[in-house]
Amino acid sequence: MTHLRSYLKTKTLVPHSRLEALPFFQALQAGSLPALPIVNFLRCMAILHAVLEPECSHVTIPQFTRLAGHATPKVPLLVADLETLRAQTVPSITGAVHAALDCAAEILSNARNPLSLVGVLYVLEGSQNGALILRQAYARCLNLHEAQLTYVGCYGDRTATHWQRFEYLLNSLELDEESMTLVDAAAVACFSWIEKICTALYPYSEQSLQAHVTAINFEAGDHAMPQDPSEIALALRAGNNAWQQYPYLDYRYGERGKRFTNSDSCWLVALTRMPVETATKNLEWIRPVLAVRGIPTVILERQLHLIQQALAVDFPDQVEMRTRFDQFLSALDAERQSVARAMARLIEQFGLSFRVCSGFKVPSAAELIASAWVDERSGIRGALASVYDWLADSRRFSDEWIANVNELVTQLKNVEGSPC
Amino acid sequence: MLRWCSYCQKFLGEAEPYEDLAITHGICATCKQNLRTLTNQGFEDSGRLQAIQNQLMTAGRSGDLEAADRIVRNAIANNVRVIDIFMGLVAPLLYQIGEEWRKGSITVAEEHRFTSYCEQLFGQLSNQVTASRSTAPPNADRVDVLLMNAPGNRHSMAIRILAAWFADQEIPVRVLNPTPAIDDLVSLISQGHPRLLLISIALSEQYPALVSLVERIAALPGPYHPKILVGGYAVKMNLVPPISGTYLVTDINSVEVTLGNCSCP
Numbered sequence A: 001m002t003h004l005r006s007y008l009k010t011k012t013l014v015p016h017s018r019l020e021a022l023p024f025f026q027a028l029q030a031g032s033l034p035a036l037p038i039v040n041f042l043r044c045m046a047i048l049h050a051v052l053e054p055e056c057s058h059v060t061i062p063q064f065t066r067l068a069g070h071a072t073p074k075v076p077l078l079v080a081d082l083e084t085l086r087a088q089t090v091p092s093i094t095g096a097v098h099a100a101l102d103c104a105a106e107i108l109s110n111a112r113n114p115l116s117l118v119g120v121l122y123v124l125e126g127s128q129n130g131a132l133i134l135r136q137a138y139a140r141c142l143n144l145h146e147a148q149l150t151y152v153g154c155y156g157d158r159t160a161t162h163w164q165r166f167e168y169l170l171n172s173l174e175l176d177e178e179s180m181t182l183v184d185a186a187a188v189a190c191f192s193w194i195e196k197i198c199t200a201l202y203p204y205s206e207q208s209l210q211a212h213v214t215a216i217n218f219e220a221g222d223h224a225m226p227q228d229p230s231e232i233a234l235a236l237r238a239g240n241n242a243w244q245q246y247p248y249l250d251y252r253y254g255e256r257g258k259r260f261t262n263s264d265s266c267w268l269v270a271l272t273r274m275p276v277e278t279a280t281k282n283l284e285w286i287r288p289v290l291a292v293r294g295i296p297t298v299i300l301e302r303q304l305h306l307i308q309q310a311l312a313v314d315f316p317d318q319v320e321m322r323t324r325f326d327q328f329l330s331a332l333d334a335e336r337q338s339v340a341r342a343m344a345r346l347i348e349q350f351g352l353s354f355r356v357c358s359g360f361k362v363p364s365a366a367e368l369i370a371s372a373w374v375d376e377r378s379g380i381r382g383a384l385a386s387v388y389d390w391l392a393d394s395r396r397f398s399d400e401w402i403a404n405v406n407e408l409v410t411q412l413k414n415v416e417g418s419p420c
Numbered sequence B: 001m002l003r004w005c006s007y008c009q010k011f012l013g014e015a016e017p018y019e020d021l022a023i024t025h026g027i028c029a030t031c032k033q034n035l036r037t038l039t040n041q042g043f044e045d046s047g048r049l050q051a052i053q054n055q056l057m058t059a060g061r062s063g064d065l066e067a068a069d070r071i072v073r074n075a076i077a078n079n080v081r082v083i084d085i086f087m088g089l090v091a092p093l094l095y096q097i098g099e100e101w102r103k104g105s106i107t108v109a110e111e112h113r114f115t116s117y118c119e120q121l122f123g124q125l126s127n128q129v130t131a132s133r134s135t136a137p138p139n140a141d142r143v144d145v146l147l148m149n150a151p152g153n154r155h156s157m158a159i160r161i162l163a164a165w166f167a168d169q170e171i172p173v174r175v176l177n178p179t180p181a182i183d184d185l186v187s188l189i190s191q192g193h194p195r196l197l198l199i200s201i202a203l204s205e206q207y208p209a210l211v212s213l214v215e216r217i218a219a220l221p222g223p224y225h226p227k228i229l230v231g232g233y234a235v236k237m238n239l240v241p242p243i244s245g246t247y248l249v250t251d252i253n254s255v256e257v258t259l260g261n262c263s264c265p
Helices: A004-011 A013-020 A023-030 A035-058 A062-070 A075-084 A094-110 A114-142 A156-171 A177-201 A229-245 A247-271 A276-291 A297-314 A326-335 A337-355 A365-377 A383-391 A399-413 B029-033 B046-061 B065-077 B082-102 B108-131 B157-168 B182-192 B204-218 B252-260
Strands: B002-005 B011-014 B023-026 B145-149 B173-176 B196-200 B227-231
Touching: A004 A013, A004 A156, A004 A177, A013 A177, A023 A035, A023 A114, A023 A177, A035 A062, A035 A075, A035 A094, A035 A114, A035 A177, A035 B108, A062 A114, A062 A156, A094 A114, A094 A177, A094 B108, A114 A156, A114 A177, A229 A247, A229 A297, A247 A276, A247 A297, A247 B204, A276 A297, A276 A326, A276 A365, A276 A383, A276 B082, A276 B204, A297 A326, A297 A365, A326 A337, A337 A365, A337 A399, A365 A383, A365 A399, A383 A399, B002 B082, B011 B082, B011 B252, B023 B046, B046 B065, B046 B082, B046 B108, B065 B082, B065 B108, B082 B108, B082 B157, B108 B157, B145 B157, B145 B182, B157 B173, B157 B196, B157 B252, B173 B182, B182 B204, B196 B204, B196 B252, B204 B227, B227 B252
Parallel strands: B002 B023, B145 B173, B145 B196, B196 B227
Antiparallel strands: B002 B011
């Protein structure tokens, strides 16, 4: 029986050699590769790993789980490297980023069959072998110490033994010929995508450089982004302020949530360049997207106010920009007008009750629940449950806290005119 | 809503409310002419289309292409045309699946997989769309309609289905995918003199680049100037404002009307 490892090595020989011969790797080895393509390379790898790793974790076949589990998660390493390189401010080489996004979409589309994930894993894990040799070259081009890079050559002096074990686990999959063909196809496709990425990365043209949202959040896909650096800075500041005002976001969504808050904030600032009606429609579009994922509208509303305030300071002449959200914000006011007084009373009353509860506490819980209730009341099905389920989870909160959450929800539902 | 002819099972287009994907029935022009000779068979079959759509959705959720192929072939055997299946059943499912993601009931991975399933199904069956035509397209060298995505929109399924629909109507069509550079597009228009340029826009952020593109085309001399129709998810959801010099089309009926009003240069 043919072993999968030797089968794949033979089948991917040509695309592998073609990849190594690209100007990107030639310049890297010569020490002449600029930092910009390297930062973009890491950005693209983050896009791929951010899709691959969760998909692998969903597979429950034991042999596959052992294989995928042997690979160290790369996303945290890439996050660390991108931070070291202050990548948020480094422009994106759009052709490379688009190729990475297309590759990620293909990984997602094919992930129903774990064999396709095996092919991708083989290529990306295998790339760490060569990367160990190239690590010094990367560090030299970036003017860093080798130790400052964590993704490239991440297995260090354990690389050979790590790979041996990976090969063993690969061979233990014991696949028939048809299955091996599927793994091979995925591996060759992955090589082809990385070739596209690296071809676009170097040499690159000035025209291909853009502020792309993946610089802020490599999981954000491909959405609008301000191109003016001062607008990006403003968006990040507003996002950060919203993040700090609602610690709930950090408790619930962690660092990944922070990246999404930042990329969303960039999108919101980009909306200020659109006509009011369009901005309003887009905000109406995003509202349920957030609300059903546990982010009640009060947070979006706060973020919009923060952006308006920042615009007034940073761009005092651009009056129109800060009026783009007015229609949407006024509609929110109107929507809760009939219940505003009762809501405010309950938020105050339960805010006090939550504060004196024992155990883990989340500031603004009453406000978040009330806002989720308004969302639900306005027709966003699942908005209240998505907040309630987290804030009433007994693994996280005391009985006293949960009793308060339940009582608040009951009282909200009793507010006159509530269809919830 | 999705309107189908009760008698011949031809897809007639969409009707408001667009977000409601329930199937409703009308009568097509041909069947109306032959009304006296028609039986009640069509009405008796009216639940069948909804059943086909539900089966396709179920197969799509589990990525079962074999089942989908079987469902479509059964439908064809029952006189439903492939192009109508894609225009009137599959395309709305793509919209529905996008809405399910928006409402948080499915993950982005599931949405991607469903789209990929539809693309594969279309790939498998697209040759049958034109195979059923009675005649070869007239004047095959000529292109009346150009179809493309707005810069930045990388979802090609909609324009491919639409191209098949035009081909089915024996209207010479060309799909420009990937989206050409503005200069190349201008050159294509100047050489080919298409009557219509249809552009699909998925998200509002593709709007500024689309406006620049439209402005360039508008600057062409009059005779070389195709009518520009802009459609797609962003138009359907009202996420973009009107663009001077273009028609925003929310559904296939508007395309048909515009096409009918559009004389050859």
